[in-house]
Amino acid sequence: MLHLKKTAGLALAVALLAGTSAIAQQRTLVFNTDTSDPAPRAAFDQLIADFEAENPDIDVVVNMFDHEGYKTAIRNFLTADAPDLANWYAGNRMAPFVNAGQFMDVSDVWESAGFDDTLASARASMTIDDKQWGVPYTYYQWGIYYNKDVYAQVGAEVPTNWDEFVANCELFKAAGIDCLTTGTSALWPAAGIFDYMNLRTNGYEFHMALTAGEVEWTDQRVRDTFAQWARIVEPGYMTANHAAIDWQDAAALLVQGRAANYVMGNFAVATFMDGGMTADNLGFMPFPEITPGIPRAEDAPTDTVHIPTGATNVADAKLFLAFLGRADVQTKLNAALGQLPVNNQSTVGDDQYLSAGFEMLSNAYALAQFFDRDAPAEMAKIGMEGFQEFMVRPEYLEDILQRLEAARVRIYQ
Amino acid sequence: MSVTQSQSKPQSWWRRNQQALTPWLFLAPGIFMFSVYVVWPIFESFRLSFFDWDGLGTKEYIGTQNYSELWGDRNFIISLKNNVIWLVLYMLAVPAGLFIALFLNQTVAGIRMYKSLFFFPFVISQVVVGLMFSWFYAPNFGLLFKLTEWLTGTGIAVLADPDLVTYGVIAAGLWPQIAYCMILYLTGLNNVSADQVEAARLDGAKGIKMLWYVILPQLRPATFIAVVVTVIGALRSFDLISIMTNGGPFGSSRVLSYYMYEQALSEYGFRMGYGAAIAVVLFGIMMFFIAGFIWKMVRDEKGGY
Numbered sequence: 001m002l003h004l005k006k007t008a009g010l011a012l013a014v015a016l017l018a019g020t021s022a023i024a025q026q027r028t029l030v031f032n033t034d035t036s037d038p039a040p041r042a043a044f045d046q047l048i049a050d051f052e053a054e055n056p057d058i059d060v061v062v063n064m065f066d067h068e069g070y071k072t073a074i075r076n077f078l079t080a081d082a083p084d085l086a087n088w089y090a091g092n093r094m095a096p097f098v099n100a101g102q103f104m105d106v107s108d109v110w111e112s113a114g115f116d117d118t119l120a121s122a123r124a125s126m127t128i129d130d131k132q133w134g135v136p137y138t139y140y141q142w143g144i145y146y147n148k149d150v151y152a153q154v155g156a157e158v159p160t161n162w163d164e165f166v167a168n169c170e171l172f173k174a175a176g177i178d179c180l181t182t183g184t185s186a187l188w189p190a191a192g193i194f195d196y197m198n199l200r201t202n203g204y205e206f207h208m209a210l211t212a213g214e215v216e217w218t219d220q221r222v223r224d225t226f227a228q229w230a231r232i233v234e235p236g237y238m239t240a241n242h243a244a245i246d247w248q249d250a251a252a253l254l255v256q257g258r259a260a261n262y263v264m265g266n267f268a269v270a271t272f273m274d275g276g277m278t279a280d281n282l283g284f285m286p287f288p289e290i291t292p293g294i295p296r297a298e299d300a301p302t303d304t305v306h307i308p309t310g311a312t313n314v315a316d317a318k319l320f321l322a323f324l325g326r327a328d329v330q331t332k333l334n335a336a337l338g339q340l341p342v343n344n345q346s347t348v349g350d351d352q353y354l355s356a357g358f359e360m361l362s363n364a365y366a367l368a369q370f371f372d373r374d375a376p377a378e379m380a381k382i383g384m385e386g387f388q389e390f391m392v393r394p395e396y397l398e399d400i401l402q403r404l405e406a407a408r409v410r411i412y413q
Numbered sequence: 414m415s416v417t418q419s420q421s422k423p424q425s426w427w428r429r430n431q432q433a434l435t436p437w438l439f440l441a442p443g444i445f446m447f448s449v450y451v452v453w454p455i456f457e458s459f460r461l462s463f464f465d466w467d468g469l470g471t472k473e474y475i476g477t478q479n480y481s482e483l484w485g486d487r488n489f490i491i492s493l494k495n496n497v498i499w500l501v502l503y504m505l506a507v508p509a510g511l512f513i514a515l516f517l518n519q520t521v522a523g524i525r526m527y528k529s530l531f532f533f534p535f536v537i538s539q540v541v542v543g544l545m546f547s548w549f550y551a552p553n554f555g556l557l558f559k560l561t562e563w564l565t566g567t568g569i570a571v572l573a574d575p576d577l578v579t580y581g582v583i584a585a586g587l588w589p590q591i592a593y594c595m596i597l598y599l600t601g602l603n604n605v606s607a608d609q610v611e612a613a614r615l616d617g618a619k620g621i622k623m624l625w626y627v628i629l630p631q632l633r634p635a636t637f638i639a640v641v642v643t644v645i646g647a648l649r650s651f652d653l654i655s656i657m658t659n660g661g662p663f664g665s666s667r668v669l670s671y672y673m674y675e676q677a678l679s680e681y682g683f684r685m686g687y688g689a690a691i692a693v694v695l696f697g698i699m700m701f702f703i704a705g706f707i708w709k710m711v712r713d714e715k716g717g718y
Contacts, residue, residue: 038717072580072678072679072680075469077673079469096467099470100467100469102469143707156658185658185659185661187659187661240552240570241440241553241570241573241664242573242661243572243573244550244552244573244658244662245551245553249551253553307640372681377680377681377682378681378682378683378684380681381675381682385661385663385664386663388661388663389662389663392575392662393574403487
């Protein structure tokens with residue numbers, strides 16, 4: 001009996017030792033991510049599997065958060081229980097965390113992996129105080145998606161400038177179709193429209209100055225932007241009651257042929273296709289020119305990965321960032337995400353919308369990050385509410401501009 | 414503590430005070446939890462409202478600047494106004510609950526099933542109530558929209574109209590609240606003494622007179638609780654606004670609790686101090702009512718009612 005016990009005990013000890021030594025060789029990397037929607041989730045699973053295949057001694061532990069809930073959760077876990085890697089966004093959106101010392105400076109990774117050259121288009125939006133704070137892995141284009149069938153129905157041609165666009169709107173209105181649709185219950189779609197109205201009316205430098213708080217909101221040039229916008233708001237060419245619907249509900253209107261145009265990001269293509277649109281009737285065009293001669297700048301919001309300052313496994317986290325910025329990795333990841341790689345050595349799939357977007361962004365004069373990432377959070381919120389209010393009651397424009405100006409003075413001290 | 418020793422000395426301190434101390438010992442864990450998780454955060458919020466803090470970096474003392482800014486902030490004024498509208502209109506739940514309870518207070522076969530169905534709105538989560546009502550109000554396919562379209566030609570999207578949105582959300586909130594008041598009154602009606610009703614009937618009372626002079630006074634405790642819960646519910650309302658409108662359109666349906674959340678904790682809110690100031694104001698408003706209720710309750714208990 002005792003002899004059996006001894007052998008059993010010895011066997012157990014050997015097994016435990018073997019087990020622990022195997023575990024000791026595996027290093028863990030904790031990755032908090034918000035890629036909860038099905039397509040991005042699958043893409044990230046593949047990315048992590050590839051990384052683990054290249055680095056067999058690293059085990060990546062993924063904590064998946066719901067996409068919207070992540071935006072509040074991140075403020076908690078960066079201080080409470082920091083992972084080694086975390087998703088976030090570029091530009092002014094990462095500034096609060098950078099300024100609070102929550103993100104780690106990764107300029108060394110940028111230098112050693114050559115990202116200063118390959119990720120050049122997004123370098124400016126990743127830089128604060130001459131240092132880089134994360135690695136961008138994807139961006140996507142914004143533009144106007146339109147229903148070709150509806151255009152054919154009223155006999156409208158694809159517009160080349162704003163005057164033609166507004167003229168088309170009269171045709172659509174006569175047929176009982178919304179010329180431009182949007183769903184502003186979450187506010188940000190309104191900001192997309194404002195970004196383009198301002199970029200096309202006044203240019204990239206002015207738009208950057210405005211979001212940086214250097215220009216007054218009561219400036220004449222801002223009024224010009226709103227005046228151009230009013231040309232489709234006042235005659236009622238936009239979807240009524242947009243303040244009560246989500247962007248997905250507005251997408252349904254485009255799919256059903258009850259709306260003609262939609263200012264949206266490329267991620268919406270999946271929604272349009274699910275609703276029944278095909279490559280034949282879903283068209284894409286860059287936002288038309290308003291002021292002739294202004295070089296064309298585009299909105300291209302960038303998604304990024306950062307290392308929190310509280311991370312434990314910094315060396316492996318930097319390894320991951322170097323991996324993430326590679327051309328082949330970004331090609332594969334973006335093929336699954338259906339978006340555009342930031343690395344200029346990567347290749348793009350032959351989906352017509354991606355190719356059009358890649359073409360547009362590569363030839364763009366400059367890339368803006370989207371209003372709620374270019375402007376600081378509080379200004380963004382107040383601004384977006386103002387845009388929504390303008391679209392519901394344009395007669396309140398003066399009041400809106402005064403309010404935005406008062407907010408600007410208070411926020412950008 | 415040996416037995417022999419306690420026989421020679423008087424009883425130990427513990428033995429003597431056992432009766433007085435034991436309640437406190439039982440209460441101690443509860444009091445501890447309450448003070449750590451409820452009382453201390455209240456004082457911490459008071460303290461925070463005097464600072465400028467983004468939740469991540471350093472706190473900066475700014476005195477009463479948050480409050481002076483609050484006073485001139487039109488969003489705060491709109492939120493306050495909406496809270497007052499909530500308070501006034503939510504009180505409709507009390508008489509509505511009473512009338513439904515009176516209606517259901519009959520011994521007909523199957524009345525219990527009807528009582529359960531009427532109570533159902535209170536049981537489901539407020540989030541679900543909000544979601545259902547936002548579909549009800551939704552433009553293009555919502556039932557209310559289609560109804561107004563059929564009646565007047567153009568549909569009214571309640572949640573998109575800055576003037577109507579608060580009333581739309583309050584209507585959604587009244588649905589579960591009426592159910593709650595109804596149950597309180599049903600219980601109260603069960604305890605109405607039949608003798609008094611008989612005596613009153615013999616005296617010739619019926620209908621409204623019976624209700625007002627005989628039944629309602631006996632329902633006073635139920636009315637009191639219904640009013641307390643309704644007032645607190647109106648001031649606390651957050652779920653419905655968050656689900657149905659996000660405070661919109663452009664802040665028209667905001668209430669203080671939602672504004673506080675937006676300023677301190679939401680995606681675009683990094684102002685903990687300002688949010689704390691709003692919370693303190695809301696706390697002040699609630700304390701006004703709660704103090705009134707507690708004073709009344711203590712007075713009633715002292716009076717032996």
